[in-house]
Amino acid sequence: MTARVRDFNEFLRDHVNLNQSRVESLQKRVSSLDDFISERSSLTDMVNGDIIPQGSFAHRTIIKPYSGNDFDADVLLPLEEQPDWTPKKYILELNRALGASSNYAGKTVLGKRCVTIDYANDFHIDVVPFVTRSDGLTYITHRIDNEFVRQDPVAFTDWIRESARTTNGHLIRVVRLVKYLRDRSSIEVPSVVIAALLTERVRIFSVHGEYSNVASTLTALLEDLNDYIGPLQSPPFINDRIGGNIADRVTQTGFKNLQSQVSTWARKARQALDAKSEESVEEWQKLFGTAFGNARVSNAIDESVVAAANTPHIETYEYTMAPGEQTLEGSHGIETRIDPNYHMRLVGRFSPRSTPKGRPRPMDSNGGFVPIGRELVFTVEECNVPGDYDIYWKVRNAGPEAARLQNFRGEIRKAGATITENSMFYGPHWVEAWAVKRGVAVATARQDVTIMQN
Template sequence: MTARTKEFNLFLRDYVNLDATRTSTLHARVSAVNSFIAGHEDLAVVVTDDVIPQGSFAHKTIIRPFSGNDFDADVLVPMDEQDDWEPKQYTQALHKALQSSARYRDMAVLGKRCVKLDYAGDFHIDLVPFVTRDDGNTYITHRTRNEFIRQDPVAYTAWFEDNNRTTHGHLVRVVRLMKYLRDRSSIQVPSVVLSALLAERVRSFAGVDDYANVASTLTSLVKALHEYVDPMLTPPWVDDRIGQNLADRLTPSGFENLQSQVKTWSRLMTEALDADADESVEKWRKLFGESFGSTTREAGESGALLASASSHYEKTLAPGEQDIEKDHGILLSLDPRQRVRVVGRMSANSKGSGRYRPLSGRGNHVPVGRSLRFSVEDCTVTEPYDVYWKVRNAGEEAARRQSFRGEIRKRGHEITETSSFHGEHWVEVWIVKDRIAVATDIQDVTILPN
């Protein structure tokens, strides 16, 4: 097997991923509109919390726009049910508030399920009213039909994040690569359906090498998807995590094209992964074109910036970052039978008060100035054992401040941190028994700018 880790990292960076400038701009604009909504007096009694990223924004699977198309980011606007409001009034109230702003007036477009903020350039933000009703369930609203629609994107995002953890973060990269292939093929499959079909193929009991790197994860999941859909005569049921079918938006002809393309892609991926080192790049080019493996520019003028790009690359060591084996003399020998989860939660407000909310349902997005708690949960290793932690800052702001951190310390089952500055960060944990690290997990944290 030839992983071609460097080639995949550079291909993702240069041709697939949303670039850093667009990502930073998107984060800043989401933060700005969140601040506007939170401070608007007419919405104060309705809006109950910060906006919540959903869809490809929450899952970090937005890719570079293809052939002049724009990209969008969906965010939920949490609202409490109002006794005297019809469903359409939630979208109307949000639109009215935005219309009152000189900043947003000319870009706010009233849609059926959302208010779209259409920015100059190549992207827009869809603000979706997200209503918790008296029955305790969550709904979005359809303005023109004046009805509530039962949905729980937060539950879906948490499920997707759990599967991404199982693949050591590679599921996100696989979805990006598959969206790249889709956009250059004849298939018409919505991103949410494609992402869900791939996430459903993740198995916690998969072979130890199945999710070792991007190439093996891509090949494993696409092969599993081919085996799943190939014998089907009609589109499958794709659960939205509350018992509704996401694939009802997939046409029969679209599904047939997907079956055909996935069969071809699976064969080409298997051949490329199994190829000798001197042949593998050419094999991958049959899938991704001549651009794959052709980049000669290094992944950044600064090794620190390369190491910081957690959402774009394999995680690599930053200057001064510690290694569990080299710096602590602990053997890394992960036991595939053992499991641990580090669960991050954030405070409800900057004062650190209120109920702490899990990060997973928000796509691990956190405003600046929140208290963060990270706990070891769902650990199958029998005690006694030691817990080692690493907190890693990343991104351009961490590089500017020379604050990557990355020290490893033996601590308890829970640690507390603060979301101090913008960037892609993460917290890593190891369960160490008899000086051997037998289980590990990573909680990503994307801190949005002020």
């Protein structure tokens, strides 16, 4: 097996992943939108918490738009139910509230389920009213049909994030790669369907090494998907995690095209993965094109990152050890021998804004995106390590702002099952926890956090 780890990382960075400047612009726009609606709009009194990223935005599977197109991001606006409002009025009132602001006037378009804000042909944000009704369940609204539609996108996001952990995070990269292939094919299948079909193929108890890198994960999931949909005559039922069918968004023609392409992709991926090292780049190029294996730059440091850090050769340290970062063995003499039979679940929550409405939300339910200035609480909520054990924690910052402030952190400390932090500055961050028994780390868990710019 030839994993081509570096080539995949460079291909994703240069050709697939949304570039960092656009990511930061999107996050800043969402943060500003959240502030306006929650604090200065005609809907302020009925807002029930922060805006919730959903779809590709929450799943972190947005990719570079193909052929100059813009990209879109979906967000949910939590609203309290208004007993005298019809379902369509939520969308109409949202559009009216946005139109009353000089920042959004003339930029909005009414949709069936959302109000779209268009940002100058770069990207657009679909804002979806998200109503918790008297039955305690969550709904979106349909303007044309004037009805409430039962949905729980938060549960769907939780499912994808949990499955991503099973694949060591590679599921997210695989979804991006398959969307890249889709955009260069004749397939017309929504991103959410692709994400769901691939996530359904993740095995909790995988074959040894199956999800050890991007190449093997991609091959395994494509082959499993081909085995699943190949014999079918029509799109299968795809559970939206509350009993609805996502596959109703796929036409029969779209499904047949998907079947054909997945069969081809799976075959090419297997040939590339099994190829000899000297032949593997050429084999992967048969799947992804000649851009694969031809990195445009020699390192992963974006010029914008260097400029922001105001240091000639500073690294963001998102994927490498930061200055002063500690390791369990080096700083505490603790050996790491993770036992696959042990499981830890780390849950991060962030506080609502200063207004009394809203509630602390689990970070995974909104893709780990957190506004600046919130209290963050991380708790080990599940751990099946038997007997007594200690919990050790590491908090790490990364990105240009951490570099500018020279605040990467990375110290390891012994604490209880809960620690408290604050979202002080924007960028990628993460928290790791280890269960240490008799001087050996036998289980671990991680919570990623992206703090959005104001």
